[in-house]
Amino acid sequence: xxxxxxxxxxxxxxxxxxxxxxxxxxxxxxxxxxxxxxxxxxxxxxxxxxxxxxxxxxxxxxxxxxxxxxxxxxxxxxxxxxxxxxxxxxxxxxxxxxxxxxxxxxxxxxxxxxxxxxxxxxxxxxxxxxxxxxxxxxxxxxxxxxxxxxxxxxxxxxxxxxxxxxxxxxxxxxxxxxxxxxxxxxxxxxxxxxxxxxxxxxxxxxxxxxxxxxxxxxxxxxxxxxxxxxxxxxxxxxxxxxxxxxxxxxxxxxxxxxxxxxxxxxxxxxxxxxxxxxxxxxxxxxxxxxxxxxxxxxxxxxxxxxx
Amino acid sequence: xxxxxxxxxxxxxxxxxxxxxxxxxxxxxxxxxxxxxxxxxxxxxxxxxxxxxxxxxxxxxxxxxxxxxxxxxxxxxxxxxxxxxxxxxxxxxxxxxxxxxxxxxxxxxxxxxxxxxxxxxxxxxxxxxxxxxxxxxxxxxxxxxxxxxxxxxxxxxxxxxxxxxxxxxxxxxxxxxxxxxxxxxxxxxxxxxxxxxxxxxxxxxxxxxxxxxxxxxxxxxxxxxxxxxxxxxxxxxxxxxxxxxxxxxxxxxxxx
Numbered sequence: 001x002x003x004x005x006x007x008x009x010x011x012x013x014x015x016x017x018x019x020x021x022x023x024x025x026x027x028x029x030x031x032x033x034x035x036x037x038x039x040x041x042x043x044x045x046x047x048x049x050x051x052x053x054x055x056x057x058x059x060x061x062x063x064x065x066x067x068x069x070x071x072x073x074x075x076x077x078x079x080x081x082x083x084x085x086x087x088x089x090x091x092x093x094x095x096x097x098x099x100x101x102x103x104x105x106x107x108x109x110x111x112x113x114x115x116x117x118x119x120x121x122x123x124x125x126x127x128x129x130x131x132x133x134x135x136x137x138x139x140x141x142x143x144x145x146x147x148x149x150x151x152x153x154x155x156x157x158x159x160x161x162x163x164x165x166x167x168x169x170x171x172x173x174x175x176x177x178x179x180x181x182x183x184x185x186x187x188x189x190x191x192x193x194x195x196x197x198x199x200x201x202x203x204x205x206x207x208x209x210x211x212x213x214x215x216x217x218x219x220x221x222x223x224x225x226x227x228x229x230x231x232x233x234x235x236x237x238x239x240x241x242x243x244x245x246x247x248x249x250x251x252x253x254x255x256x257x258x259x260x261x262x263x264x265x266x267x268x269x270x271x272x273x274x275x276x277x278x279x280x281x282x283x284x285x286x287x288x289x290x291x292x293x294x295x296x297x298x299x300x301x302x303x304x305x306x307x
Numbered sequence: 308x309x310x311x312x313x314x315x316x317x318x319x320x321x322x323x324x325x326x327x328x329x330x331x332x333x334x335x336x337x338x339x340x341x342x343x344x345x346x347x348x349x350x351x352x353x354x355x356x357x358x359x360x361x362x363x364x365x366x367x368x369x370x371x372x373x374x375x376x377x378x379x380x381x382x383x384x385x386x387x388x389x390x391x392x393x394x395x396x397x398x399x400x401x402x403x404x405x406x407x408x409x410x411x412x413x414x415x416x417x418x419x420x421x422x423x424x425x426x427x428x429x430x431x432x433x434x435x436x437x438x439x440x441x442x443x444x445x446x447x448x449x450x451x452x453x454x455x456x457x458x459x460x461x462x463x464x465x466x467x468x469x470x471x472x473x474x475x476x477x478x479x480x481x482x483x484x485x486x487x488x489x490x491x492x493x494x495x496x497x498x499x500x501x502x503x504x505x506x507x508x509x510x511x512x513x514x515x516x517x518x519x520x521x522x523x524x525x526x527x528x529x530x531x532x533x534x535x536x537x538x539x540x541x542x543x544x545x546x547x548x549x550x551x552x553x554x555x556x557x558x559x560x561x562x563x
Contacts, residue, residue, distance in 0.1 A: 028527045
């Protein structure tokens, strides 16, 4: 049975990675998961300078999901290179580093430093985080800004570039095509959906950030994510890493059939720290039961058989 | 070392209004220390995040956990019966530092913050038999008082305060400390209580360790949801309550 997939020239031993921000750099999960069994590790967002993140509370559970407003707290690219990268280099899996910024120059600087540092296989540009006041989603909800940041980062790195898309847009195809035309080698989708929870006892938004908003993730958003992947797979020629509420192998298969070449497990890691390996086992079991010898044969199969 | 367990429920009974006493048989009891916590999973896909609950007592192969029903997740946990298993991750976080636990020791608990202090009191009593341990607990009213007899087994003296004066003195746990001097203070309770206590400790130059509560997702230091603001040089930095804490030196924290 072949489980390996090729994402923009990088071979992943299987199509399962983690969603940025749910797994740190993997160290905390070594108690539960042999990291070498993952197709790739996708790190938490890394910025130029250290970011403190948002006020607490930063999470609120919702029906079948959760809202988060972490605000991309991270120690900055130099600390990442010093503390996290040596650990990541030792893992026998592809390393995808998520890059965030307030300005185009910051994305470029981080991408440049990570490329120079070595040991990074791919970069994922976060142009879709709803939890930072400037930048983040402001880039990913405007096709011109998306094009600009991707094109500029493209100039400073030869690493494959994955662009992570926001679902908080009128037409995700437009943003996806802008990213592709500016030089993106792959897309990851979707980031969280903007949401809010109000504490009926205090009569205030529950999340601590100024706007009281957060990003909704978990099984509750899966149908939205599957639709986005299905839609975008029909209009770009670059691979898609699908994510949004994936908890089981069956969920992952849905994304592959919709057109994703790989999948990321996010919020499920919080409900079950071995969720990644359970998803992988579920994919294998589906393939065995259905006589599928190569996972690549599933990619986009729902698209081909439709209508 | 932290791990996932299917822990057998030996007891899960109400001991006060919305407060339950849960006893779990779990190998994590072999290494768990005072101040650590467990993450309890409900196995209901609608409430997917684990509930972080403090460890009240470690007895041989069992963990005692006293929790309050605060929402749907803890409501579901309260319905689980003796003989069933509960999926948990344990032990988590770092316990109370015991190196300076000697001389006159104050243990200060507010409401549902009191349970983790029981194992602490017990551990200090075992490690330092000649320490003078004074326990101060505050509750809303008489029917909310928990663990008074349990603490009395290990403490030299115990003082209770209730908001309405229906049991012990009227007031809060911190008000009970007035006029006393201690070598070290350990505390867990509502933010406002800890803040006032930290100020009291700072004014009297007393070492004070507090255990914090915060909303968590992963409970192992990966997601950075549960942070506390810590002084660092001229500025501040955010550290995770789940993995760096939940116990912090009160003077390191920024009290807002």
